[in-house]
Amino acid sequence: MIVLAKVKxxxxxxxxxxxxxxxxxxxxxxLIELSKRIELVYSPIADVKEFPENVDITFIEGAVxxxxxxxxxxxxxxxxxxxxxxxxxxxxxxxxxxxxxxxxSVKEVLEKAYIETVTYNPQxxxxxxxxxxxxxxxxxxVKVDFYIPxxxxxxxxxxxxxxxxxxxxxxxxxxxxxxx
Amino acid sequence: MSERIVKLIIDGxxxxxKPTDTILKAAIDNGIQIPTLCYLExxxxxxxxxxxxxxVKGNPKLMTSCTTPVSNNMEIITNSPKLIKYRKQxxxxxxxxxxxxxxxxxxxxxxxxxxxxxxxxxxxxxxSRNWERFxxxxxxxxxxxxxxRCILCTRCIRVCDEIEGVHTLDIKRRGKDSMIIVDLDEPxxxxxxxxxxGKCSAVCPVGAIYVKGKPLSETKRKExxxxxxxxxxx
Numbered sequence: 467m468i469v470l471a472k473v474k475x476x477x478x479x480x481x482x483x484x485x486x487x488x489x490x491x492x493x494x495x496x497l498i499e500l501s502k503r504i505e506l507v508y509s510p511i512a513d514v515k516e517f518p519e520n521v522d523i524t525f526i527e528g529a530v531x532x533x534x535x536x537x538x539x540x541x542x543x544x545x546x547x548x549x550x551x552x553x554x555x556x557x558x559x560x561x562x563x564x565x566x567x568x569x570x571s572v573k574e575v576l577e578k579a580y581i582e583t584v585t586y587n588p589q590x591x592x593x594x595x596x597x598x599x600x601x602x603x604x605x606x607x608v609k610v611d612f613y614i615p616x617x618x619x620x621x622x623x624x625x626x627x628x629x630x631x632x633x634x635x636x637x638x639x640x641x642x643x644x645x646x
Numbered sequence: 647m648s649e650r651i652v653k654l655i656i657d658g659x660x661x662x663x664k665p666t667d668t669i670l671k672a673a674i675d676n677g678i679q680i681p682t683l684c685y686l687e688x689x690x691x692x693x694x695x696x697x698x699x700x701x702v703k704g705n706p707k708l709m710t711s712c713t714t715p716v717s718n719n720m721e722i723i724t725n726s727p728k729l730i731k732y733r734k735q736x737x738x739x740x741x742x743x744x745x746x747x748x749x750x751x752x753x754x755x756x757x758x759x760x761x762x763x764x765x766x767x768x769x770x771x772x773x774s775r776n777w778e779r780f781x782x783x784x785x786x787x788x789x790x791x792x793x794x795r796c797i798l799c800t801r802c803i804r805v806c807d808e809i810e811g812v813h814t815l816d817i818k819r820r821g822k823d824s825m826i827i828v829d830l831d832e833p834x835x836x837x838x839x840x841x842x843x844g845k846c847s848a849v850c851p852v853g854a855i856y857v858k859g860k861p862l863s864e865t866k867r868k869e870x871x872x873x874x875x876x877x878x879x880x
Contacts, residue, residue: 554749557770558741561750567779600777605770613769617749640767645760646748 473632474522476508477552478542480535481562481601482528485618486553487511490525492621500625503632519545523631525552525624529562530602534595543608548631551604552624554617554645559603572597612637615645654720669711669722670698680724681733681765683758684799685712686849688871689808692800695740697733697762700724708732734766742771743822745779745794746852753853756863759797780825785835788858789847791826796854798824802846809874814840826854845870 479487487510493500507521508514517538524546530536543549554560565571575597581588604610614627623642630637651662656669656678663672668691673680684695693713700711703721711724723729740746740759748754762768780793800817803826807813814837818827828834847855848867857865 551770554747558747560747563777564745564747564750566775566777567745603770605772606774610770615769638767639769641764643769644748644764645746646751646754 472505473503474507474518474520475504475628476506476517476521476524476542476546477510478508478517478524478526478528478538479510480526480528480539480556481531482553482555484510484527486525486527486556486616489616489618489621490552490624493625494621496621496625500628504628517542517545521546523548523550523628525550526556526604527552529555529559530598530604530607531562532595532597536598536607539604539607548611549604549608550612550614550627551610552614553619554615556604557613557615558645559601559606560617563601563603566600572599614639615643617646619643652716652718652720654716654718654722656722657724663716665716667716669700669702669709669714669716669720672716673711673722673724678724680711681762682712683762683797683851684801686801686804686868686871688873688875689801689804689849692804695736695797695799697736699729699732701726701729730766734768737762737766737768738771739773740797741768742773742775744776744796751795751853752856753795753850753862756861756866757853758851776822783828783834784858785833786837786840786842787835788842789834789844790856790858791828791834792854792856793825795852796826797852798826799851801849801851802826802855805845805849805871809871810841810843810845812839812841815846 477487477490506512507518524542526549530539551557555562565575568574576590580590614623616623623639627637627639650665652665653660653662654672656673661672661676670680670685680698680700683697684692685698691712693710696710698711699708701723702709741763746759748760751757783791803815803817806815814828816827818825818831829837829839834840844857847857847865848870853862856862
């Protein structure tokens with residue numbers, strides 16, 4: 467009997483609201499079917515500390531907003547065969563990149579979030595990764611192999627894409643996706 | 647005297663049209679779909695978005711079907727790989743030019759640019775973005791003018807001029823710096839000519855002009871210019 471090796475899949479959560487991961491989980495009973503064919507090697511819902519090597523498919527949710535994410539993304543690209551940008555934040559930058567419209571956006575964002583709108587002990591955070599001057603969509607930092615826009619993309623669309631790739635086909639998402 | 651009729655071929659199909667018809671009208675009348683964005687039935691064609699370009703045999707240039715009149719024995723292709731490539735590029739550039747963040751846009755779900763992106767499979771943009779921020783004009787009691795979403799299709803200008811007949815709206819500057827202005831570039835609330843009819847918000851294909859406190863799906867009436875011009879002809 468030939469046992470086919472499971473496809474190694476990772477999901478990554480950068481600067482996003484986790485809505486795309488929720489949509490991923492919304493595949494519901496189809497996840498059981500999927501779990502027979504894939505192995506989840508890295509994910510915010512799996513307790514793995516370091517991004518493993520030789521990952522077949524990585525889904526990335528969220529835009530790149532800080533230094534840690536920037537370096538992590540470079541590492542992910544090196545260790546992944548097929549990189550999929552999942553959702554508007556990963557594809558276009560979405561809400562995360564809106565701060566790019568402001569001069570000196572880091573200062574403005576931090577001031578708004580940690581000083582102006584805080585009533586008790588307002589102070590700048592120190593033990594968190596430094597924000598980048600500008601926020602980026604995934605394809606502004608590394609090469610992306612496939613895009614699934616949507617805020618979030620529907621569970622059916624995610625399921626369709628992953629199933630097609632597992633079958634060795636390139637999915638065609640024309641008229642199936644919607645920005646926003 | 648019988649009306650003169652011209653014969654032309656669109657996508658291999660032989661069709662007849664009036665000599666005053668544009669390629670787009672002849673195509674629509676014969677059930678041939680050509681994608682459009684700035685075009686709106688009832689308004690003078692503008693030919694600005696270039697989405698409706700077609701190939702005309704014997705002409706090395708691509709022609710905008712909304713502004714090009716038909717002529718006898720014209721041979722037209724509306725859907726070649728080359729045209730699709732250009733249309734995709736146009737949509738990509740429109741998405742990249744200003745800040746079209748669909749998820750927080752008032753037009754989400756009833757936006758023609760969003761629809762076209764999906765239809766043509768423009769699932770990302772490769773060009774770097776500008777991130778220029780324009781101030782909103784929220785001074786009018788009912789309407790908002792958001793330049794950040796504007797694709798400069800000029801539908802609002804044309805409907806204001808041709809249908810309402812007041813020409814409150816116009817355009818200033820050129821190229822990517824172009825902006826819709828009210829009267830002589832004044833805050834909307836200070837406009838003397840504006841009748842607050844709201845036709846501009848009814849025809850805006852994106853979320854650039856909208857009625858305060860209402861989703862675009864409730865206020866959008868794309869068929870309005872056609873409806874009004876047809877009633878005037880009677």
